[in-house]
Amino acid sequence: NFNREVIQSDSLWLVEFYAPWCGHCQRLTPEWKKAATALKDVKVGAVDADKHQSLGGQYGVQGFSTI
Numbered sequence: 001n002f003n004r005e006v007i008q009s010d011s012l013w014l015v016e017f018y019a020p021w022c023g024h025c026q027r028l029t030p031e032w033k034k035a036a037t038a039l040k041d042v043k044v045g046a047v048d049a050d051k052h053q054s055l056g057g058q059y060g061v062q063g064f065s066t067i
Contacts, residue, residue, distance in 0.1 A: 002047065002055055006045065011042075011043045012041065012043065013043045013044070013045060014035070014042055014043070014044050015045045015067070016028065016044075016045070016047070016065050016067050017046075017049040017055075017061045017065060017066040017067075018049060018064055018065045019064045019065075021050070022064040022065060024064060024065055025064050025065040028065055032044065049061050049064065049066070
C-alpha cells in the first residue's frame with residue numbers, strides 16, 4: 001500500500017497524483033518517465049487520484065497533476 005511503500009520508506013520519493021482524462025497529466029507523462037530514469041537516487045511514482053480519491057484527499061490534492 002502507499003503508506004508502506006512510500007511514506008514509511010527510507011527512500012526519497014516524487015509522486016504525481018494524476019487523472020487519466022487530464023490533458024496536463026497526459027502531457028507530463030513522457031517527462032515524468034524521463035525523470036524516473038534520470039533521477040537515480042529518487043524513486044518516481046504516480047497515483048491515479050481519480051481512482052484513489054481518498055488517497056488524493058488525504059494528501060491535499062485539489063487539482064491535476066499534483067506532485
